[in-house]
Amino acid sequence: MGVRLPTGVGLPSTEYMIDILKPARYINSEWNAVHKEWDQSALKIALAFPDVYEIGMSHLGMRILYGILNKEKDVICERAFTPWPDMEKRLRDKKENLSSLESGRALKEFDIVGFSLQYEMNYPDVLNILDLGGVSLYSRDRQEGEPIVIAGGPCAFNPEPLADFVDAFVIGEAEEAILEIVSAAKGEGLGVNCRREAVLKKLSKIQGVYVPDHVIARPKAEAISEIASFPGVARNDMIVSKRIIKDLDNSFFPTDIIVPYIQIIHDRIGIEIMRGCPHQCKFCQACKIFHPLRIRSVKRIMEIAEESVKNTGYEELSLLSLSSGDYPHIEELAWKLEEKFKPLGVKVSLPSLRVGSFEERGGMDTLKRAGLTFAPEAGSERLRHALNKNIQDSEILEKSRAALNAGWKKVKLYFMIGLPGETGEDLDAITNLAGKIKNVNLSVSPFIPKPHSDFEREGMEGMEILKEKQKRLSSRLQAKGSRIKANFHSPETARIEGALARGDKNTARVILKAWEKGLRLQAWTEHFNYNLWEQAFQETGIDPENYLKKKEAGEILPWGFIV
Numbered sequence: 001m002g003v004r005l006p007t008g009v010g011l012p013s014t015e016y017m018i019d020i021l022k023p024a025r026y027i028n029s030e031w032n033a034v035h036k037e038w039d040q041s042a043l044k045i046a047l048a049f050p051d052v053y054e055i056g057m058s059h060l061g062m063r064i065l066y067g068i069l070n071k072e073k074d075v076i077c078e079r080a081f082t083p084w085p086d087m088e089k090r091l092r093d094k095k096e097n098l099s100s101l102e103s104g105r106a107l108k109e110f111d112i113v114g115f116s117l118q119y120e121m122n123y124p125d126v127l128n129i130l131d132l133g134g135v136s137l138y139s140r141d142r143q144e145g146e147p148i149v150i151a152g153g154p155c156a157f158n159p160e161p162l163a164d165f166v167d168a169f170v171i172g173e174a175e176e177a178i179l180e181i182v183s184a185a186k187g188e189g190l191g192v193n194c195r196r197e198a199v200l201k202k203l204s205k206i207q208g209v210y211v212p213d214h215v216i217a218r219p220k221a222e223a224i225s226e227i228a229s230f231p232g233v234a235r236n237d238m239i240v241s242k243r244i245i246k247d248l249d250n251s252f253f254p255t256d257i258i259v260p261y262i263q264i265i266h267d268r269i270g271i272e273i274m275r276g277c278p279h280q281c282k283f284c285q286a287c288k289i290f291h292p293l294r295i296r297s298v299k300r301i302m303e304i305a306e307e308s309v310k311n312t313g314y315e316e317l318s319l320l321s322l323s324s325g326d327y328p329h330i331e332e333l334a335w336k337l338e339e340k341f342k343p344l345g346v347k348v349s350l351p352s353l354r355v356g357s358f359e360e361r362g363g364m365d366t367l368k369r370a371g372l373t374f375a376p377e378a379g380s381e382r383l384r385h386a387l388n389k390n391i392q393d394s395e396i397l398e399k400s401r402a403a404l405n406a407g408w409k410k411v412k413l414y415f416m417i418g419l420p421g422e423t424g425e426d427l428d429a430i431t432n433l434a435g436k437i438k439n440v441n442l443s444v445s446p447f448i449p450k451p452h453s454d455f456e457r458e459g460m461e462g463m464e465i466l467k468e469k470q471k472r473l474s475s476r477l478q479a480k481g482s483r484i485k486a487n488f489h490s491p492e493t494a495r496i497e498g499a500l501a502r503g504d505k506n507t508a509r510v511i512l513k514a515w516e517k518g519l520r521l522q523a524w525t526e527h528f529n530y531n532l533w534e535q536a537f538q539e540t541g542i543d544p545e546n547y548l549k550k551k552e553a554g555e556i557l558p559w560g561f562i563v
């Protein structure tokens with residue numbers, strides 16, 4: 001396959017892309033992509049997503065930041081993604097840098113490279129993007145003229161594993177802090193004469209920004225226990241508090257998102273209707289980091305929906321939030337969407353928990369009847385109650401029945417195993433519940449005690465026990481016939497994810513070693529290599545078990561200074 005690239009695209013020196021899988025990942029000029037004059041901008045920012053184009057382009061945070069930054073007249077914001085291994089090989093063979101899609105400039109030419117950290121398994125890709133982009137890996141090695149590397153997203157709530165490689169972390173909702181960062185960078189002449197130190201010092205004073213090398217009177221996490229009893233050091237000095245959008249309704253929301261040439265994971269308009277979650281499930285990290293609950297009004301959602309359909313031509317929209325079934329005006333919103341979009345043929349995805357009631361009332365024509373998903377997380381109501389996940393079996397069974405009777409094809413149930421307090425009966429309750437639904441698939445993942453969740457001090461179940469539990473579920477499902485399909489997530493991947501999520505500054509050595517060993521795209525089953533991860537831990541002398549074991553009350557947590 002040879003693909004000739006249009007002029008002025010992301011990789012200008014690569015005239016032909018021969019034998020490159022999905023070359024549309026690397027070209028630009030998609031509908032709504034923003035192109036600005038390079039020389040006329042005071043600040044150039046590359047948003048880098050440490051996974052492939054199809055994943056990064058689906059991410060709401062990228063869409064929001066791209067929109068906010070490009071609305072600024074003198075700021076350029078462009079995109080870069082992890083290349084697939086074939087493209088990485090090509091770049092390395094030709095000694096070319098990874099560049100942004102819009103201008104085709106190497107990442108090292110930007111003033112700021114901003115990473116979105118959504119998943120710990122992407123950490124080696126952060127290093128890979130920096131290296132391919134021509135940026136020094138370690139913050140301490142970066143010279144004047146090199147970009148400031150900033151990272152945000154859920155994983156930044158434990159920044160220490162990447163602290164050696166990232167100049168500044170934004171904790172919390174980056175759209176709240178991004179223009180303060182821009183103004184600090186411009187004010188210190190970044191982009192004109194690149195005063196790195198001055199910019200970093202200024203960034204460290206912005207609420208929600210953690211600059212590991214400029215912790216002014218703020219002790220390193222490892223030292224908190226000593227400092228805590230040290231008179232004269234204010235407790236506040238040790239804390240980085242997250243940023244949050246206070247008024248969701250009036251916050252920026254992009255209505256002219258980029259429409260890719262190839263299918264991406266969420267190839268539709270996604271409208272965030274609510275941020276935060278009214279529930280507080282004990283295993284849940286998201287409800288803590290996106291706390292408090294904020295609601296977008298029906299009026300604003302309708303405006304966003306209408307503008308987005310007009311600006312993109314998409315014929316499908318979905319409502320996004322952690323728990324859309326709890327959106328207080330869902331009935332009103334659903335019928336307004338039906339009224340507006342039925343004549344236009346636009347399909348709407350509604351939260352699974354509410355689908356049954358719409359179908360019972362005759363159904364909506366705009367309703368996208370894809371899969372119905374429920375996340376009971378634990379098999380028994382007893383364990384669910386202990387987790388604070390208060391969803392009843394009867395509710396799941398009734399909603400599933402109503403939807404399946406109305407023509408829906410499948411129900412998908414999400415469970416975790418290895419939860420604190422789990423017994424054999426709780427496991428058996430998973431297959432019992434599934435057995436009561438006509439068309440059902442299961443997704444079963446090992447529980448990982450994530451930082452900031454109520455279970456952050458719990459230990460993670462050992463791999464052998466997790467495998468035993470999977471076997472038990474599997475054989476019970478087989479006994480029920482082949483009707484129920486189950487997808488068991490790998491305990492090996494979960495173990496590495498857990499160790500990285502709960503890591504500290506030493507974890508940086510493991511991440512570097514993993515990258516040196518060639519580990520890339522570790523969120524992809526076909527690329528995940530447990531043996532190489534094991535070697536990376538062994539060769540750096542770090543035992544992952546130290547991160548995965550139970551943490552005693554009073555033990556210092558590496559992420560304890562983030563609130």
Ligand code: SF4
Nearest residue numbers: 277279281284287322
């Ligand atoms: S698991 Fe879901 S319902 Fe529970 S707190 Fe988290 S986001 Fe909310």
